[in-house]
Amino acid sequence: MRDQLRVLKHSAIASWAEFTAFYTWKTWTFTWLSRLLIQVCFYALIGRMIGSVDYLLVGNAVAIMAIDACVVILLAIGERRSGTLSLMVAAPSTHLTIYLGRGLIHLVSGVVASVTAFLVLPPLFGVHLPWPQALLVPVLITAVGLSCYCYGACVASFVLGFPAARWLALNISYLTLMTFCGVNVPTDFWPDWVRRVVSFLPMTHGLTAMRALIANGPASTVVTQVVLELLVGAAWFALAAVGFNRMVRRGRRDGSIEFGA
Amino acid sequence: MRAFLAGVRIQFWLIRRQPDDLLTLCTIPFTAVIMLSVVIHAIRPDLVTNALLAPALIGLWGFSIGLAGEVIESERWVGTLNPSLAAPTEMHSVYFGRIMAVMGLGVIPLGETWLLG
Amino acid sequence: MGVRVIDLTRSFRKGKGWRPKGPEVTALDGLTLEIPDGEVHGLLGPNGAGKTTLCKILSTILLPSSGTAEVLGYDVVADAHEVRRRIGIVFGGEHGLYWKLSARQNLRYWAALYKLTDAEGDHRASELLARLGLTAKADDLVETFSRGMKQRLHLARGLIGDPKLILFDEPTIGMDPVAAHDFRRLIGELREEGRTILITTHDMDEAEEVCDRVTLIDKGRVIATESPRGLAQMSSLHRWVEAETTADVTHLPGVVAVESRAGFVRIKTDGDASARRVIDFLLDNGVRSVRAVPPTLEDVYLDLIGARGMEV
Numbered sequence: 001m002r003d004q005l006r007v008l009k010h011s012a013i014a015s016w017a018e019f020t021a022f023y024t025w026k027t028w029t030f031t032w033l034s035r036l037l038i039q040v041c042f043y044a045l046i047g048r049m050i051g052s053v054d055y056l057l058v059g060n061a062v063a064i065m066a067i068d069a070c071v072v073i074l075l076a077i078g079e080r081r082s083g084t085l086s087l088m089v090a091a092p093s094t095h096l097t098i099y100l101g102r103g104l105i106h107l108v109s110g111v112v113a114s115v116t117a118f119l120v121l122p123p124l125f126g127v128h129l130p131w132p133q134a135l136l137v138p139v140l141i142t143a144v145g146l147s148c149y150c151y152g153a154c155v156a157s158f159v160l161g162f163p164a165a166r167w168l169a170l171n172i173s174y175l176t177l178m179t180f181c182g183v184n185v186p187t188d189f190w191p192d193w194v195r196r197v198v199s200f201l202p203m204t205h206g207l208t209a210m211r212a213l214i215a216n217g218p219a220s221t222v223v224t225q226v227v228l229e230l231l232v233g234a235a236w237f238a239l240a241a242v243g244f245n246r247m248v249r250r251g252r253r254d255g256s257i258e259f260g261a
Numbered sequence: 262m263r264a265f266l267a268g269v270r271i272q273f274w275l276i277r278r279q280p281d282d283l284l285t286l287c288t289i290p291f292t293a294v295i296m297l298s299v300v301i302h303a304i305r306p307d308l309v310t311n312a313l314l315a316p317a318l319i320g321l322w323g324f325s326i327g328l329a330g331e332v333i334e335s336e337r338w339v340g341t342l343n344p345s346l347a348a349p350t351e352m353h354s355v356y357f358g359r360i361m362a363v364m365g366l367g368v369i370p371l372g373e374t375w376l377l378g
Numbered sequence: 379m380g381v382r383v384i385d386l387t388r389s390f391r392k393g394k395g396w397r398p399k400g401p402e403v404t405a406l407d408g409l410t411l412e413i414p415d416g417e418v419h420g421l422l423g424p425n426g427a428g429k430t431t432l433c434k435i436l437s438t439i440l441l442p443s444s445g446t447a448e449v450l451g452y453d454v455v456a457d458a459h460e461v462r463r464r465i466g467i468v469f470g471g472e473h474g475l476y477w478k479l480s481a482r483q484n485l486r487y488w489a490a491l492y493k494l495t496d497a498e499g500d501h502r503a504s505e506l507l508a509r510l511g512l513t514a515k516a517d518d519l520v521e522t523f524s525r526g527m528k529q530r531l532h533l534a535r536g537l538i539g540d541p542k543l544i545l546f547d548e549p550t551i552g553m554d555p556v557a558a559h560d561f562r563r564l565i566g567e568l569r570e571e572g573r574t575i576l577i578t579t580h581d582m583d584e585a586e587e588v589c590d591r592v593t594l595i596d597k598g599r600v601i602a603t604e605s606p607r608g609l610a611q612m613s614s615l616h617r618w619v620e621a622e623t624t625a626d627v628t629h630l631p632g633v634v635a636v637e638s639r640a641g642f643v644r645i646k647t648d649g650d651a652s653a654r655r656v657i658d659f660l661l662d663n664g665v666r667s668v669r670a671v672p673p674t675l676e677d678v679y680l681d682l683i684g685a686r687g688m689e690v
Contacts, residue, residue, distance in 0.1 A: 003493050010490035010499075014479055021478040021519065046296070050303035083473025090437045091491040092462040092539075098491060167284050175291035184295050185302040255390055257439045259430060259469045259547055 007093045011101025019105045028109070036064040036113045037121065043184065044125050054127045058214060059183035061117035062144055062207055066174045068110025069148035072103035073170045076160040086257045089248055096244045100153055107149045114141045133213050136222075140213065143226050144206035147233025148177070151202045154236045157243025161250060182207045202236065205229040268358020269365075285323040289373050292316040317373070325364055379451065380543055380574030381413040381436065386445035387598075388431050405431040407598035408445070413576060413591075415450075418569050420589035420606075421578040422679060428598040429578035433547045436576070437467050450542055450574075463493070466541030470551030472528045474535065477521040481512050481531050484520060485538055492539030499538075506534040510564075526557040533564070544568065546577040550584060562588050582676035592675065596683050606675045617653040618677070619645040621660050621668040630656055 023032070040060040047056030076099075079085040088098055115138050122129055129137070152173060159169045180194060181187065181203040187195050198204050209225035212218070251257040296312035386409045392400030406428045413419045421429045434440035435447055438458040446453060452460040475484055482503055489499030507516045510530040520528060529549075536544060550558045558581075565588045568575060579585055585592050586606045594601040594609075602609060622642055627633055632652025637644045647653045653670050660668050673681075 006490050006496065010487050014476065014483060014487040017480070017483050018476060018478040046299060050299065050305055050308070052303065056299070082476060083469075083471075084476065086434075086437075086439050087467060087474055087488075087535075088491070089439045090462055090465070090467055091488070092459060092493060093491045168287060171284055171288050172291075175288060179291050179295050179298070185298045189298060189302050252439060252441045255388075255431075255434070255440050257434075259434065259467075 004094060004097050007097045008101040008104075011098050012104040015102045015105040019109075032109070033113050033116060036067065037117055040064060040117050040121055041124075044121065048125065053125050054214075055211075056184055057121060057125055057127055058211060059207060060178075061114060061121060062141060062203070062210055063174075063178045063183045064117060065110040065114040065141060065145050066148045066177045066203060068106045068113060069145050070152040070155070070170050070174045071106040072099075072149060072152040073156045073159055073173065074166055075099065075103050076156050077163045077166050080163055080258075083259070086259050089251065089257055095248055096153070096157075096241050099156065099244065100149075103149070103153070103156075107145050110148075111138070111142055111145050114145070129214060130216050133216065136213060137210070140206060140210050140222075140226060143229050143233075144203055144210075147202035147206065147229050147236065150233045150236040150240055151177075154240035154243055157240050157247050160244075160247045161256065177201060177203045200232060200235070202229065202232055205232060262354075264354040265358040265361075268355035268360075269362040270358075271355075272359040272362035285320050285327070286369060286373065288323075289316050289320045292319060293373075313375070317375075320373070321368070379412060379448070380415045380417060381411065381419075381450075381576065382446075382448040383409055383411040383432070383436075384446050385410055386432070386435065386447055387443045388428075388435065388440070389443050405598055406435075406442070406445075409595065409598060409600055411593055411600060411603065413574060415574055416569065416572050417590045418565060418575045418577070418588055420585035420592035421576060421595060422580075422582070422585055422592055422675075423578075423595040424683060427595045429595065430547055431598075432595075433467075433545045433576070433578060436461075436543075437465055437545055438462055463539065464542045466536035466539060466544040468533055468536035468544065468546045468549050470529070470548040470553075472525060472532075474532050475520050475528060478519060480517045480519055481507060481523075481534075482516045484531065485534060488535050488538045494539070502538060502540075503534075506537055510534050525552060526554060529553060529557065533561075537568075541573065543574045543576070546575065546579075548578055548580070550579065550581055558584070582674065582679060586675045594679065594682055601682050609675065609678050617647050617650055618671045618673060619647060619653050619656045619660075619668065620671055621645070621665050623660060623663070623665040623668075625660065625663050625665065627656055627659060630659055632656070 040057065043060040044053055044057040047053040076085075079088060079102075088095060091098075118129070118134075118137050118141075121127075155169055155173050159166050162169075177183070180190060180198045181201050182198075183203070187198050187204060190198065205225040206229035209222045209229065212221040212225065248257075293313060293316040296315055297309065300306075300308040300312045386406050387404070388406040389402050389404045391402050405426075409428065409432065411432075421432065423429050431440065435442050435454060436449055438454050438461050441455060446455075448454070449461045450464050452464070454461050476487070479487070485503035485506060486499050489502055490496075494502060504513075504516075507513050510533060512527065512530060512534070515523065515527065520531065523531065529552075533549070536546075550561055553561060562584065565575060565577070577585070577589065589606060591603060591605050592609065593603040620643070624638070624641055624643075627643070627645055628636055630652075632648045632655060633645055634648055635646040637646075645656055647656055657668055657670060
């Protein structure tokens with residue numbers, strides 16, 4: 001366990017170093033963060049047009065988190081490109097731990113973006129967040145982020161074998177969450193079977209918790225839904241572990257893990 | 262004219278090899294479903310047309326800005342910009358062809374959302 | 379035993395996608411090889427002979443189709459995890475590093491992956507950086523490194539887990555002569571430390587200089603395993619005479635070929651008697667500098683595997 005944590009720590013440190021070599025806080029703010037905030041504003045404006053600005057604003061402010069969390073899907077190609085995938089497989093550590101560590105920075109980036117959206121945008125659209133419950137918003141966002149991240153890692157484990165499909169996989173993964181998990185319309189808008197599927201996706205329960213929190217709903221609802229969200233995340237984590245083992249087994253069998261790039 | 266057609270052709274070839282460029286085509290239905298669900302849920306039938314038109318327009322912008330903007334940049338990246346500038350044909354018509362091919366593809370989203378509607 | 383490979387076969391199906399449908403290609407064809415502990419072993423052969431395939435199987439990133447391979451007594455399929463703790467991998471070229479990290483960050487990252495504690499990792503990283511002459515650039519981003527420096531760092535990375543067996547796949551590709559010389563010295567040091575080393579290479583001089591034994595492989599099969607010198611003697615090969623002269627010896631009996639360059643000739647003869655005849659002839663003609671030499675590894679290689687020109 002301590003070994004695993006150390007691997008997680010060092011791959012997170014490495015990804016932080018790579019991230020900061022690529023972005024400065026200025027470029028991150030003006031290219032990435034602003035792109036996410038504008039997306040939230042776009043949907044919030046639609047909300048204003050139909051008279052439910054708070055519903056769409058809250059939903060989309062949480063949803064942008066999913067984009068960052070799902071970026072973990074793209075990391076696979078990076079390992080292949082830098083020729084480190086074979087070395088990673090040949091190292092005596094759990095591959096999923098390494099991979100999760102390397103994407104952790106995007107999870108952090110997503111949490112920061114989402115929290116920023118909650119800080120900056122509600123006043124602009126005249127939406128009121130209850131005080132002091134609003135202090136729990138970052139906690140809920142982190143819970144949603146974690147489960148989205150595990151979901152992304154699971155998709156990543158399947159995409160590792162098909163690097164050409166990575167962008168497609170990324171977009172479909174987060175758009176599925178954005179469309180069906182209660183971001184823009186409540187989940188009971190959808191047919192029963194969709195709703196059943198959606199309850200196994202990340203974000204659904206986390207968003208329910210968030211809306212309950214903001215609407216001054218019962219604390220029990222908030223807690224139950226957060227726990228459910230984390231359970232969903234754990235399930236996706238288990239699936240990701242299976243997926244990674246399967247990917248490595250397949251790569252070893254068919255020889256698709258190359259020395260070099 | 263021949264250069265123009267060559268441009269159109271090469272752009273289609275490239276797109277077939279790199280399905281990632283067609284990403285927008287796959288994201289449009291999601292955007293359309295989101296918008297439709299929002300206006301239907303709000304019981305605003307008057308906005309359905311807008312909900313369908315918006316994703317199509319987003320698709321068109323996505324295509325033209327993303328791809329057309331990248332045609333020359335990616336050419337430089339692969340290192341074929343210099344040789345093609347040095348080629349005996351006027352490059353303008355080739356690029357015009359390639360960009361038109363991209364814009365042509367950009368019309369597909371319109372059809373897509375029309376089908377959804 | 380450092381490496382024991384018995385009747386190892388690996389075939390691939392060509393083509394792309396989930397289930398490639400192309401023809402089956404055999405990369406390793408019943409290969410058997412034993413490398414004792416502490417030996418520096420060279421793997422020679424043309425492109426596509428199966429050298430890299432063998433390295434990939436030994437490093438547990440590829441499964442054999444049949445046969446067994448053991449590294450330090452552990453099976454590469456059943457005990458892959460034990461194998462991974464004990465091997466280091468170095469391949470040539472500039473890949474296998476994170477370019478947006480510094481040299482030290484790269485090493486510390488891999489140290490964690492090789493289960494070193496933070497303190498051990500720090501210590502080992504500094505030690506290896508010093509050993510490979512990278513201390514001054516330790517905190518610079520790898521992308522600013524020259525090719526040679528990247529290769530040295532890659533070497534340090536391969537040594538981070540204190541491996542008992544090191545697999546070098548074409549390590550000197552693209553190295554400049556000074557770097558290649560340093561590399562050979564390093565191999566000597568690693569041997570002194572009792573590590574087992576397997577090197578695949580195209581460079582015959584390198585193999586001759588650093589390897590205790592070499593194995594020639596072609597089409598996935600072993601052709602011969604011997605010490606470089608033993609290989610030369612074992613083969614019923616021609617004896618060479620080298621001399622500083624411009625005299626014409628092509629008419630002498632037993633002379634098979636003559637290569638001359640800038641007043642220096644290498645004469646290929648068909649045996650000791652013919653070599654003696656050539657030497658006598660040259661001495662009679664007043665040539666001072668003349669000597670008989672056994673065939674080089676390159677000669678043996680060309681003789682056994684055949685000159686294939688540009689074929690791969």
